[in-house]
Amino acid sequence: MPLTITSIAVELRGAVAQDITALEIDGDPVAIAADRSWRHVVTVPPTTTVVAVTAIAPSRSQTRMVEIGSAAAPAAPG
């Protein structure tokens, strides 16, 4: 069986400001660590996917977008 790339995953890492009380990615809650960092794994599709990261604070919210995609070339024999 020839070698192929079967999947690609991207772990996004980031930080939130001190006033942020909740973090969502595509509507799902994501834990905020004590040092204000967060991480989230995205399985990259053959085309592209857009991930929406939303930080929520009592007085503000902010959403940032990340587009992630992949492409695999045909396998070459060894």
Added chain:
Amino acid sequence: MDHTQSATEPQQAGSSTADTVLACATLAAVPLVLSACGGGGGGGGGDGDGDEPAPLGPAITFTGLTIAVTTSTAAAVHIDAVAADAEGAAAFRLDGGSGTVSRPRDPGHRQAESLYEFAISAEGGMGSATGTCVVRINPAPEDILSESDARVLSLRHLFNRMSFGVGEEELGRWLNVPYAEAVQRIVDAADPSQTTQRPPSAATFHVLTWTEYDRLSPAEQQAYGDSKGDAISGIYAWWWREIIRTRQPLLEKMALFWHNLLVVAASDVFEPRAMWGYLDLLRSNALGSYRDLILAIARDPAMVMFLDSNSNVKGRPNENFARELLELFTLGEGHVYGEADVVEVAKCFTGWGITDRQVFVLRQDRHEPGAKTVLGSTISFADDDPEQVRKDGEAVIERVLQESRVAVFICEKLWDEFVGGARDDGMIAGWADTFRGSGDYDIRRVLKDIFTSSAFTAAGNRGNMIRSPVEYAAAIFRATGLQPGRYIDYYWRASQEDQALLNPPNVRGWVGGLQWISAKTLLERRTHMAWTGWEFYNHGSQKVPERLDGVLELLWFATPVAQRAYVDDAVLITWDPRGERIRRLLTDPALNCK
């Protein structure tokens, strides 16, 4: 067999983006102020009331990413010439890279996109394979939020109606969330205690009694009147600012809806503390129970003053509030009640008034004794019961709310507000069943029904209602994330277009619809569009973050696509194509519709 694990390296925090505040001096219009990053705080402007909090840092920064590659058989993996670990993973800082190797970086909120392609290669006994992983931070909205995507169109419609327009962030946030779930979460999350600013000075305005006022000199009386005017203007600015900056626009939209139903006009009442209390009442109850809202409005000092309830006393009933309660707040003119009911309801509310300090009070000695008959039911509490004054008023409200017509009346108003056009009585009846059946006239519950109904979501129902002056101005600022330099100026502009916030023309409120583009108001709107266009044009000529230099693109993105009449660049032959495009976009029917 798959070979997948991942490991990471310690990462540095991404660079922060300093807030940028700019002001544009324009010829005849107010300056715009840009607040970059954070979405809250850090901006200038404001009118003295509702002080700005201290600037906040970036809400979100991207600090790094790890790419993990899984191969069909064991292989040595390289990602961007970096050898992956035994698990096929390699970690990267988002710091722009170093030396000759460039890396992606986090450009910061609302900055130009950062795009990077990671080349992947795998070598093993069974051959080799290559691939690419592309990461783009801050993709432009027009690239990712395709207008042909049904999800985007339905979300934009939702926000155009239940909010005051929408920008890329709000759309992006809900893009991957199922529509019904998004509706439920948005409706449930609205919290009146979460405001973007502190209350205005009107909240603590010192009220003089008539005796105290009479003791003032003429100059002092003048000064007191001026201070009242200033405080009331502060309320106008406060609400305009909240509408434009709130992160829960549904709450402000519903407060505005109830304001147009349970009308009190600030110019009539002209008492800052009472008017702030009225607005606070509307906002606090906007998404709660309509029963609670009616009970609260009956006791509201501003409403008492507006409808002269203090003069509704034993032997001389004043029917104002009683009539509005039946005709405008619950049943609607010509439904269920008669003139005799108006008289009897008025008697139930005798003794409901306010003190000299504008505090609500129940005066048993001014209350009409005896039984009252309302809608065929007898309300009777003992004349020597000191609570009769309270019980009669509350009981008559409860009796009125028993009528099935109440839920239908309110749902008809909600149809006119959110759906528009010819009413579907069958669908309204269904909503009314939900509203009434909740037991407490639960506003959130019926809104969820409305926003997920076929009437609301129908494609033919998009972009076919005219935005009110408040909605139009708010849509522009919410779509672009910009702020007016002075919110009070937008109060005056909208008042020239016949929508002075907190000052409806009469007890029936604003009619809306085509009224917003009458011969008079259309000309005013056109003038204000030109001013706003000039401000936006000047904005683009300043040193602004690159993404926001595309103010035009952000506005274009925010408009309903179906009805755009916007002229293509190719036909614009002018020395000032950008200014002309902004002007045409602001006057485009699509941006004026929702």
